[in-house]
Amino acid sequence: MELSSVVCICILLSVTLVVAPVSGTELTSNTTEWVWEGESVSLDCTTQVENGTFLWKVNGDSLPASDRYYISKNEANTNSTLIISPIFRNDTGSFICEVSNxxxxxxxxxxxxSVAKPxxxxxxxxxAASLTGGVQLTCSWIGGDPAADIELSFNGTIDKGKNEVNRSVNLDNDVQQPEFICQGNQVGKTSKCNITLERPLSTSHDNNAVTSATEGENIKLTVSLTSQNSxxxxxxxxxLSTDTVNITSDGKYKVESSSSGSTLHISSATGSESGTYECRARNIIGTTTFKFNVEVKSKGSGGLSGGAIAGIVIGVLAGVALIGVGVFFLVKKLK
Structure with missing residues (x-):
């Protein structure tokens, strides 16, 4: 049997894989993408290229001349720093550095x-602004561009919005969380504030004190609030009597109130005005009752007045004088 020759031709194919070189030049910044107008930004370019020349670019073009741009490099020419101070909104852009030898x-x-307006x-x-029958809570951080994101948290509920958020709270609401919190975020810049609201308080008031007056005098009963955020x-x-009587400004009574307190004026007091009075101060957090005990004395009670005493003294002296005159004439007659 004759074997046929088998010719085997092997072809070695050489394939060259071309890989783009990885740049040894890196650019970093001291800030995130967003920065506030007026702040300073530092860009740091580090390279492995020896004896390189640095060229800074923004949006593909060479960096324009400006007295707000400060460029420096180290002695080994391996690092260059660009500082922009202050930065303006027209500085927004994409920055790179090129290094060559x-x-x-x-x-x-x-x-x-990206440069934002703060x-x-x-x-x-x-x-917290008082309204008729309640209060309006406000969180405000306006004027920024882009607008700030705002959160208002009160009594377990969060309201969200841009620039400013308001919430009206009625006196009849059941408030379990007296602290109200505002949080804002504008381009990554955050701010927070809070107010702990209080029911009306007065550290100077004494519920057991007695206000005394004489018939015909005017009486003034005053509550002065001392709580900071009431x-x-x-x-x-x-x-207070057998039947509780509500008092309004009418004739004998006059009520004057403000954010810091309230006063009840009673004109030309009589004995019938004696008794216990209450001022009930109420806001969304709660109600505080302030008591006043009033005692009106009649004009003939409580001792003699200065005029009455003077009259008695004059009468006594006159009586003594008359007795002296009588004795004088009696002695003269006996002589």
């Missing part, structure tokens, strides 16, 4: 910087 040209990664205040504001309460004056 006679044999190598490398481009860093890009660092994107809010009018650097801190978010909390406020809000403007609603005041109700009553007189």
């Amino acid at each position: 006679t044999t190598v040209n490398e481009t860093s990664n890009a660092v994107n910087i 809010p009018d205040s650097l801190s978010i504001g909390c406020s 809000l403007t309460p609603e005041y109700a004056w009553v007189r």
